[in-house]
Amino acid sequence: MNKTFKYSLIALSINSVISGVAFAEEADSKAESEKKSDFETIVITGSSSSRTQIESAMAVTSVDSEMIKDFQPSSESEVFRMIPGIQVSGTAGPGGNSNIAVRGLPVATGGSPFVQIQEDGLPTVLFGDIQFGNNDYWTRFDSSVERVEGVRGGTAGTFASQAPGAIINYISNYGMIEGGHVKLTKGVGYDETKVDFRYGGFASDSVNYHVGGYYKVGKGPLDAGYVVSDSMQIKANLTKFLADDTSYIRFLVKMADTQEPNYTGSPALAKAKKNSDGSYSITGIKQYPGFDGRDASNYSINNQNFLVLNREGGLERVGLSGISTKAFSIGNELHYVFDDELILDNKMRWTDMSGSFNSSFLGMSPVGDLNLVYANGPMQGDAYDKDYYDGNVNVNTNISDIGSFVNDLTLSKELYIDGNTITVRGGFFYMNQRIEQDWHPNRAYKELGGDNPAMLDLFDDQGNQLTADGIAGYNDAWGAPVAREVDLDYTNTAPYLSVDLDTDLFTVDASVRRDTVDASGWAVGSSGDVIDVTVTGEDVTIPGIIPDGEAENLDYSVSYNSWTVGGLYKFTDDTSFFIRGSRGGRFNADRQTMSGKINADGSLTQAGRTAAVDLVNQYEIGVKNRGEVAGGDGYYTFELTLLQGDFTQSAFEPTSTPSCPSGGCVLDSEYESQGAEVLGSLRWGGLNLIANATITDAQARAAGDSSWSEAWEIPNLTYTMSANYDFNDEWIAGINMTGQTETYARGSLDKYEGSTTWGASVRYAPTENLEFSVTGYNIFNEFAVRSPGQVINVDEASQRATLLVNPVLGRTITASVKVSFE
Template sequence: MFRHAMLMVGVAPLALIAATAQAQIVPSSEPTATTPATDQATAAEPDQEIIVVGTAGGGTRRQDAAFAVTTISNEAIARAAPNSTADLLRTVPGISAESSGGQNGANIFVRGYPSGGDAQFVTFQVAGVPVFPPSTLSFLENSQLIRLDETVQRVEAVRGGTGSLFSNGQPGLTVNVVQRTGGKDFHGLAKVSYTDFDEIRGDAWVSGPLGEDTGFMVGGYYAQGNGLRDPQFRAEKGGQVTANIHHDFGNKGSVEVYARYLNDRGQWLLPIPIVVGAGGKISEYPGFDHGSGALAGRETRITTNVAGQRVDLADGRGAKVINTGLSFDYELADGLRFRERMSYLGGRADTTGLVPSDAPISAAQMAINLGGAGSTVNRLSYVNGGGTVTTGAGTQVLRAGIWTVDKKLTSYVADTAMEWSTGSNKLTGGFYYANYTTRDTWALGNQVLLAAEPNARLLNLTLDGGRTATQNGFTSGPGFIVNAYYEGSDYAAYGVDEFQITPELRVDGGVRWQQHVVDGTIRTPAAATVNLDGNALTLYDNAVSVFGSPRQVNYNKSEWSWTAGVNYDFTRQIGAFARYSRGNSFPQFDNLREGLTNVSQVDTYEGGVKVSTSLLNLYATVFHNKFGGLATVNLVSTPTNPTPTPVTAVGGAKATGVEMEGVLRPFRGFSLTAAGTYLDATYRGFFTGNGAINNTGNRVQRQPRWTWRVTPALDVDVGGFKPSLFATLQYTGDRFSDPENQQVLPNFYQLDAGVSVDISDRLRLAVTGNNLTDELGLTEGNPRIIGGQGTGAILARPILGRSFRFSASAKF
């Protein structure tokens, strides 16, 4: 603890005079207080930075916001070179984002909010409207439905604060993606990039006028490659196209319509073998590179399981959706404004993955796990040629499930508000409506026997007594299966009043009433399994799950949320705020499927100071959260029964923390940036294992006490060339992968860096490097077991290894 405290003390002075590099203000690309985000250059001062997220829709200066919010400009996104949409959130204080799972399927944790994974308390928006109102369903979180590309002007992220009042009432983290829009001149960019692991990507956008007060923007990207963890086939492929038209009604308001089509998929990266030695020291599993090793390979790409289902792992995890929307803002009369924001999303978000269940063990032990005590290996052979495995019973093997989860999605969201301003008072009232559906088809289980090696080969195993344990490598058929249709609707009314008592003092308060309605028809496994061929000696198909009778889910409940805040400006550049808020998170489809009807409640107390000048920006926040009614569902397994089974976790928690971010600009061309978070989050009356394990006093899983990052950046002008150099050193403290605090994830550092050179006003060359030291840092243990994994070979998910991206861009 003392060592981490000293590390934080060393970083704190930087944080006190800095903000994350990704939060720095780039005047050439940020909007002014009175104009939308366009591709045209503006001369916004640092204290004029406008944010929309966490407001009723009209926007406010970040310096005036009485809540914790971070903004990330387009230039800062480029410098961060995130591996995925979720990866960008590592730059936001108070957020733990794990992007080691690939482009999709990230785990995002907020300010000690307890959850088992995915992004239960994170909502992504486009133009202030949720991309998909439920923040997380099993095998789907919001960041899977949107990609970052050059059409994004900036990203805004509010933690706690007023988030529980607006939009879908998210009390955790709300992330708003702001698109570029067209102005009076034609502008555009074309960019091509290539990585040292053979991924190629092209980005482009163009914008310009359609009339005196009307502009357009269209752009997107396309990429393909095998990925850094190469499975020996094209695992990453797809792109996104975005277009919008923006019209200004002079000083009266504006209207914008947009459409985004996403068709992109990537490999779902899961835990791989890692070795834990004495004292918890971690190292690579022999022959398995921690930064680039992949379990999937040519042999496992296309398989047909014992139930006759053909699966292609190249389908991966991703989305094929279209998202359209409208944003309308108009002054009906002096002081009276009308706002309408709506969106529609439709398409698919499917998942296909190779999900390991066992750490490597000997074939002899596997024989016992599959056949029972006393079972022995008769023959171990390769499925696709190569004959008998010579080392036989001593061969290291493991099992992995070939899982498929298909989701067909729709959502419609409408947010209507009226704002009435009278001198020092601004009153806003609104109504929020959302309707969303998903049709789910799951086939989990389908275990295959693999050699414990990268790009693993399939194995067949026969046991003593004439028993056959595998069929073409499969040791089991479908286990946990789901066929379901859900429909959810949310109705909410909200009201907010902001009162400027004096030029320095502003208070605000608001309430929200929300009704949550869910109806569904569900089929899950019947109590009894079947033996497909009726032969007891073929072990692989003796216990295959079949569907039980349909059952109904009907849920209807309402709750109130509220908040009150105060903001005091000592000067226009220095201020402070304090806020209390009560937020709710209603149970979504997966919880209701397992009978969990709890409404999670969180009380948040926070306060902070803000400094915004041309020399420095500083945002420091202290917060305390109290949680009740938490409920999650995890899929767990055992060595003798690797078929995933839903297990519930319910209870409460509390968290106290400090967040700091800032940027120092001591002289032209140089910035020193930093951010740091201290978090003390523990469970209170929180039970896992279907109520069998009391975790009271344990640290909340997956969230470290200490995280920080420091980024120096230098822009110079050398003989007409303009090189920019930047680097980021990030520290992630030790965590526990499980609520029982038995799977330790050690602390680690990550170093990223890059350089870009403007060879002219129109041409830029750049190279960025991620994880330059090739650090072995774990973000996840084995989430499919309860308890510890011991020492020796375990399953864990490391961050991606060292990689480089080279790019060239031209603009006009």
């Protein structure tokens, strides 16, 4: 950690604590009703007892549906930027496929290896980084959700499996308050329509219910030329309270059928200053001529479907539909309080789930001496005369089964000794996760453009055509192992135990978890034998490969322990301090397959056992404070967490990425990070403000190296803010912003400048049950890059650079009307 960063962090910490305590000392005692704040929310995620946030010895954030509505996230993953410690670009689009990092722990390959996404306390998928099945594909924030809780570090690793970094839990509205709404939202200047709805209440004195969901359709803000969003989700629950009015049984059901785009970037121009180590500092990023990534993408009517080669050697046509999911789940919760106050909690869910990943990844390659001709579109048959073409893959992954069964059973008992409370909680977690997929990565040639780019055909020097409708090879883009078919089964069992002591002055807790993961099934890649494929209507033969190699069979089991110890000191009713140390593990699941780490008998090699589990060490200390402002007319909350963590990871990357350009790389690295998480809120008159910041100094080095370098894709500072002002009963206006400082690119450590984007909203309610609203995202239309990209070319004389980046959406306006009812 450099000295400036270190001293700034210490100064911030001391100043924040002193200011917070001073506010609390100035505040008069206030009635319980005046203390309503985020800190009064009962934490149910990663917690052994029913404590509020200010009484919980861990870093936890609760974001309710109103806060999310005010923040106006542009994608599912951008919701997570409201939780300090979660580091995600939010630029991949509404379909998902984001790389979700936490607390400076970078994502070595893809997905969310240290973050578990839950719905009502159970994981949607067991592993956050399933290849072409990341956990953010399967969850959607809609009107059925009451709030999102985020627990970072600590108990995340002992109260959940595969979550040493964080748990993000979508908690449903259970109908505890009668009422609902229907909301219609339209894109202004682009084709997108969404209908949200919810209703809940009491069917009787002991039964309450809730149903909610949405339907969305359109071509999207980056006009694809055809419908790319076509999604629906309905979630419902019914709760029956038993005779003691505390015990209950709850039934939950979910149906989802979603199709959303996956944005893979755009070209850009910038200024590039070369550093002494050969890397570049990238500033002044702006749009590329003919392709402005703020309002265009490589989705195209000329590339909305393509042929894939199936296992039998036949051709099939698939739609380029982005990320699609189908899910049907049935769940049950039982909370039962026995006569001696022994409490049983059991959560169960069965899920039938499948989907597909159909995407045209964006690339940027110089044309050079290639002979390229437009294969379709208005210029079909003409020579392609641009400087660059898009040579990245068209990939189809059929996710035929990613269903699961999960059950989490706990027994807890509170013991009272000398006025103190000891809570003992024991549990057993079981989850079976299926992963059945077949991959089809095609080599492709495409026009580089943002307005319905065409496919390109390639010819050799003799004039022989080498492609069919722009496809140069079937299943062979990333080598023989990636023309694969997998049928995998993972079963995770985990007993766990926690002990919690609560006194008038402090709390102390400790918990431990023993995970065992059994792996079975098989994976098959290609033998490498090339098949000549004749395409009907094309006078050309295209090479292809199929998964016809020798099967890799899995038959192994891995066990590991996770633990955490923490404590909280109650300085006053409005100020608490906590400290915690923890070690959590995550199992390296399907990313072990086809990597040379599995023996012929299905067991792991020694290298495979070393890489099977990533263990994350974390240490944190924090303060939580609340108080009145302006003589009691308002109140604030403040939370600061200082943290340090490290882990070692061995990952296999089969596809082409900046850190593995040709695919098939084993990436062994060590990581360490330190920093702070800050969260604050202010309610004062009509003003409602919430803001957070994540400060990080993260470093990485390849295994065996002696020197550390900056970790990639982890900004030193990430921040968000949302503020709304109620002028009267009719008018509400709001602004929000999210941004970050510079970020280092994976593989090259080129440094990309930071950015900030702003949003705004206006709501008008002429009557109590009717509301009109207009919201704007990125209202200043910044060309903001949150995820560093790739330097394609630099003119050293002028320092002018051509880049491939992932910008946020440009200025996007929506208009809504909402009818509420009781």
